[in-house]
Structures are given as structure tokens and as C-alpha cells.
Amino acid sequence: MAKNTIVQRISLDGGEAIKSQLQALGSAGERAFKQMAAVDRANFEKFSASLGKARTDLAAFVKNTALLGTGLAAAAGGAGAAVFSLAKSSAESADEAGKNAQKTGLQIDAYGRLEFAAKQANVSQDQFVSSMSKLNKSIAEAAAQTSKAGGTFDASGVTVTRFGAATEKAAEKTETAGTAFDRLGIKLKDANGKLRPTEAIIGDLAEAFSRLEDGPVKVALGMEIFGKSFADLIPFLNQGRDGIRDLGKEADKLGLTLTAADTALGDNLGDTLDELAGAIFGIKRKLGLLFAPIVLAGAEGFRDIIVQNKDAILQFGAEAARVTAGVLGAICCTF
Template identity: 25%
Template sequence: MSKMAQKIGIPIEELSRLKYVADLSGVSMQTLATGVRKLSVNMTDALAKPTSEVAAAFQKLGIELTNADGSMRSSQDVLVQLSDKFAAMPDGAEKTALAMKLLGKSGAEMIPLLNGGSAALSQMMAEADSFGQVFSKEMGANAEAFNDNISRLTGVIGNLAARVATQLLPHMV
């Protein structure tokens, strides 16, 4: 979770809340991460190329990509606003195409997560808090260190097994 948060640029607390929402919506963590990553790339591209197709898609939905001070909005803020827009749209080809344009190939799979709008997202994120599903930065760092140590241990055990096999194989042949 910690490494994924770093990869897609969302704080681990928010990512763990979104993971909970994704799980309830039938969306995998990988799909969520891929969609958010693509959304971030498209936001950057739209700001760099205001006449591009992706910029037009954001404009069509009335989604601002910058804050009042001119800084770029966070991808989770844009995702929440996007959910309100998708909740108001009828299901169909236009919604699916728009989801895929803004969120990449994962967009179509993320529609169930977006269809409830920001109210549903907020409610499910609050549930994640109340059910203890939110990872803190410290928890993420500890889990990351634990996983890294398991990988190290697995490597050492694999090396040991190879050495034993190397010693035994000549006698077994």
C-alpha cells in the first residue's frame, strides 16, 4: 500500500480509503491504481495542451484542474468531482468512452466506483475509517519494511537451497 501510494501520488491514508471503496464497488486495487495514475497523466497533459482531446473532455464535464492559486488539483479531488459528473450521466457508450478517455483502460471498470457520486464516496470512506481500514503513514512504512525483509529472507532461503542441492546432486547422480 505504501509503495502504491508513492507510485500514484496519493497519501496512503486516502489510498487505503479508496481501496475500501474500490473493494465494495468490485474494482481491483490494480485497476484503481492504473486509473488514478492515468487520470494524473491526463490532468498534466490537459494543462500542458489546453486544446487537446483530453482537455476538452475535462472542460465538457466542467472539471477544473487547477486550484484558485493556480496549482494543480490533486487527482483524488478530481476523482471525487468526476464521480459527481458520472453519477448524473446515464450508463451507456458515452459514459464508458469518457471514463476510458480520462482514466485509461481502467476507466470502464471504475464506473461502478464513480456512479454513486461524491456523497457515496464520502460515506464509504467514512466507513473505512470506522472499520479500521485506513493505513497510517507509519503503518505503511512498517508493512513495507516487513515485506522487504520477507523478500530478503526468501532470497537467502533460495540461495541456501541451491547450495545444498549443489552439494547433494553429485552424490545423487
């Protein structure tokens, strides 16, 4: 065992026990400590100082400009954060409602009334939007095909504007184009030849389906108009025109219906918050790149320290492992 002693560099409870273990490492441990003591600490200290300065500069920048949202973070437990959260969630809800209304071909206020009525019939929002989207497509297709027939019939198939063989061919086209709507007695266009509001058409469809007996005919007509999701929509339609209208009035009274201005505001706020998040990310990235050369230089210096003393560190580790194994072996033998 080497006679040289290792100066204890660790001060903590049980230090004497650690000192005796370090002494047991002998000459290999002594050499390792001497080599590590001879390491040029200047680079590491410079690296640490650079990191400290970078951290201080970054903190000051954030505090002064509030680019990272410190204004909101400071009020996280107060009214500021509550107002922000309320505005954000309301805007997201309004934006989503506006986009769903577009998918269904409904005005935003009509969407709110009908979606509430559907919810009261246990029809989920996804089911409602899917069904209304298919209805909107069915209405458009039926109206387009009727127009291709030369305007010979209105949506109910009764107004003749042509004569002779051409009229008969147009009638055949219209008969297949709007069969489901025709059989239910639903007019898609008003007296001026314009498409009626989708909300009004839905009311007529609800009244017609509520009077139809459950069975294959009802299902076939419903699937032709609403698609495969018709079965989910039956409880909603079975409320009839008046039932849906009454629930729509209840939605208005409860403040559940929105305006076009509401959805536009929600969309604008959502877009602005997305842009803000992008701006914050961009600034953080630019800041990181400004400090990157300092961090790089320090990291390179620290890397060189590790590489230069690799053998000593590994040798010290091997001796420490040997001593630890011996200590553990002695403890095991005691038991």
C-alpha cells in the first residue's frame, strides 16, 4: 500500500470514513487526484462564467420585453390569467362552432339552435355535424340535378315549363334526382327558385320523419338524405318541427347561439395567439443562437478536459470499484 496520503477534499458527515476509503486507493488514487488538480481550471471557470452571464442576460431580456409571456405568468393565480383563459376558451369554442356551421351549410345562429336540439336528443356533436354535412351535400346535389333538367320542375316536381318529349325526359331526371325529398313532400326551393334556408328544410324533414312509421321505408329515405348516420339522428328528427323549434328558442334564451361577429372574433383571436406563439418560438431560437458560440467554446473546453484526463479518471474509477467491491464483500461475510 502506498505511504503517500490523499488530502481529503470532501467535507460532509461521515468524512473520516470516506477519507479512510480514499487512502485505501493507494498510489493510483493519489496520481488521479494530482492529475485532476493539475487540470487547467481557467477554461471551465470561463465556461461557467459565460453560462452565468447568458442566464442573467436572458432573464433581463425576458423581464424587460415580456416576450415569453411573463406578464401572464405573473398573474397566474389572479384575475389576469383567469380573464385570458376565459377569452381563449371562448374564442376556441366560437371558432369551432363557426367552422362546424360552414360544414353543415347552416348560419351560425341556426347551427347553435339545431345543435342544442340534437344534443337534447342524445345526438353527439360529431354525429350532428356529420349528418348535417351529408344533408347539405344531398340538398346541393338534388338542386343541381333539378337545374340540369332544364328548370322543368321545381324541387317538388310539379311546375312544368317545357312541353313535349323534352318535358318527359326532364321529368325522368327529376324523379331520380330528388326522390327522397319528393316522396317526403319537401320543397328545396322557394317561389323564386332560390334554395330555402337549411334550417327550414330540416324543420320540414323532422316533421315528415316524425310522422313516418319506423321501418325500412323510413330508413331508406333517411339514409338517402343523411347517409349512414341517419340511425343516430332519428331521436332528433322524431321531435318534429315544433319540438326542434321550441328547443331552438331555449338555446337562444340560454345564450347558446352565436353571431357571425362572434365566430369572426374567435377565429381572429385564435390566429393571433398562434402567431404570438410562433413569434415567441422564433425569438427564443434567435436568442439561443446568439449565445451558442459562448456555450460552444465552453463545452469544447470542458470536453478537452475530460479527454485529456480520461486515463486518470478511468483508473481512479477502477480503483474505487475495487475498493467498493472489497467493502461490500466484507459486509456480506459479516452476515
